Amino acid sequence: xxxxxxxxxxxxxxxxxxxxxxxxxxxxxxxxxxxxxxxxxxxxxxxxxxxxxxxxxxxxxxxxxxxxxxxxxxxxxxxxxxxxxxxxxxxxxxxxxxxxxxxxxxxxxxxxxxxxxxxxxxxxxxxxxxxxxxxxxxxxxxxxxxxxxxxxxxxxxxxxxxxxxxxxxxxxxxxxxxxxxxxxxxxxxxxxxxxxxxxxxxxxxxxxxxxxxxxxxxxxxxxxxxxxxxxxxxxxxxxxxxxxxxxxxxxxxxxxxxxxxxxxxxxxxxxxxxxxxxxxxxxxxxxxxxxxxxxxxxxxxxxxxxxxxxx
Amino acid sequence: xxxxxxxxxxxxxxxxxxxxxxxxxxxxxxxxxxxxxxxxxxxxxxxxxxxxxxxxxxxxxxxxxxxxxxxxxxxxxxxxxxxxxxxxxxxxxxxxxxxxxxxxxxxxxxxxxxxxxxxxxxxxxxxxxxxxx
Numbered sequence: 471x472x473x474x475x476x477x478x479x480x481x482x483x484x485x486x487x488x489x490x491x492x493x494x495x496x497x498x499x500x501x502x503x504x505x506x507x508x509x510x511x512x513x514x515x516x517x518x519x520x521x522x523x524x525x526x527x528x529x530x531x532x533x534x535x536x537x538x539x540x541x542x543x544x545x546x547x548x549x550x551x552x553x554x555x556x557x558x559x560x561x562x563x564x565x566x567x568x569x570x571x572x573x574x575x576x577x578x579x580x581x582x583x584x585x586x587x588x589x590x591x592x593x594x595x596x597x598x599x600x601x602x603x604x605x606x607x608x609x610x611x612x613x614x615x616x617x618x619x620x621x622x623x624x625x626x627x628x629x630x631x632x633x634x635x636x637x638x639x640x641x642x643x644x645x646x647x648x649x650x651x652x653x654x655x656x657x658x659x660x661x662x663x664x665x666x667x668x669x670x671x672x673x674x675x676x677x678x679x680x681x682x683x684x685x686x687x688x689x690x691x692x693x694x695x696x697x698x699x700x701x702x703x704x705x706x707x708x709x710x711x712x713x714x715x716x717x718x719x720x721x722x723x724x725x726x727x728x729x730x731x732x733x734x735x736x737x738x739x740x741x742x743x744x745x746x747x748x749x750x751x752x753x754x755x756x757x758x759x760x761x762x763x764x765x766x767x768x769x770x771x772x773x774x775x776x777x778x779x780x781x
Numbered sequence: 782x783x784x785x786x787x788x789x790x791x792x793x794x795x796x797x798x799x800x801x802x803x804x805x806x807x808x809x810x811x812x813x814x815x816x817x818x819x820x821x822x823x824x825x826x827x828x829x830x831x832x833x834x835x836x837x838x839x840x841x842x843x844x845x846x847x848x849x850x851x852x853x854x855x856x857x858x859x860x861x862x863x864x865x866x867x868x869x870x871x872x873x874x875x876x877x878x879x880x881x882x883x884x885x886x887x888x889x890x891x892x893x894x895x896x897x898x899x900x901x902x903x904x905x906x907x908x909x910x911x912x913x914x
Binding site for chain 2: 695700712
């Protein structure tokens with residue numbers, strides 16, 4: 471009896487320390503979410519102004535740009551999968567990967583070859599383990615993405631898109647060309663809901679009504695300097711990068727929310743376990759005491775019987 | 782030309798990850814790829830590319846200096862937005878870092894990268910010095 475009591479006490483202790491860890495992670499995630507949301511808010515004005523500028527150019531000039539033209543007969547697609555660097559965030563990474571697999575399946579069915587671009591160690595580990603070739607991967611910033619990271623990803627993806635699948639052999643670049651670029655990331659809907667989401671990044675569907683300016687301030691007739699083409703040339707890549715940055719920020723907020731939720735349920739679970747083990751331990755302790763008492767009583771009775779016999 | 786010190790313009794200077802400066806101003810001077818551009822109240826709607834250079838915003842409280850790494854300026858209805866991936870206000874510029882950056886950029890092999898880094902460091906230097914008077 472005493473042995474199992476000690477065992478239960480040890481189990482309670484280890485659960486308690488585990489609870490402390492998960493509680494700490496929960497609190498860290500919670501405080502970082504606020505920072506992630508602030509960052510998303512801080513990035514919003516840039517995205518808004520950029521969208522305004524792009525729609526201004528798109529509305530008042532019918533310039534065709536490479537980044538907006540649909541290649542005929544697309545053969546190759548790039549998929550950018552945004553996951554986390556670390557685990558312990560519940561189903562966060564695996565649901566993004568599931569969504570990515572679905573998208574890859576669909577693209578393959580349409581007869582396109584798929585190049586994988588990954589962000590986050592979890593995605594890297596997933597595809598490396600399965601021996602699937604990966605075109606490029608970025609890691610190390612999943613819970614606090616910087617604009618520079620987005621710019622780097624944007625530059626690589628735009629280069630891939632500009633290379634184009636058709637003229638792949640003509641370019642000396644090491645980045646294989648693609649005809650379209652998709653992004654799979656997790657949309658942050660609320661603290662409780664985040665959903666994996668796949669969207670096409672390139673070719674751009676200009677002005678997807680991301681944030682329409684209000685009717686009251688209709689876009690004025692702009693002058694473009696040096697020319698509409700050149701302005702568009704400079705605007706669109708930045709627009710793409712800002713979209714990627716938006717995805718990264720959303721993913722970061724989702725990751726932290728998912729981690730907070732997972733750690734909260736882990737903490738609750740640990741509490742439950744501690745309660746259960748404490749009960750069992752108390753029971754065991756009580757059983758030990760009861761046994762001792764009954765042994766003593768039994769011993770006393772036996773002595774009394776013996777004494778009565780001898781009298 | 783006499784500049785009336787009023788507040789005819791709504792200026793927003795926006796970097797990719799934050800609003801660097803916003804407020805009312807009477808004049809904005811920025812350098813576009815075509816040359817220096819001064820914006821006063823009533824400017825025609827314009828969308829123009831900026832180069833890496835210093836930007837000056839004249840407000841009733843004084844002149845705000847900043848350095849931008851390229852980007853755009855858009856003007857419409859007396860609203861001026863300066864959009865750039867990175868922008869630093871003069872008081873945020875650490876001059877030692879700029880000197881170090883200039884130094885390291887000068888040792889790079891000649892090319893676009895070197896040109897760009899030199900240009901950006903110089904823009905910062907100019908904004909910093911302009912704010913010192």
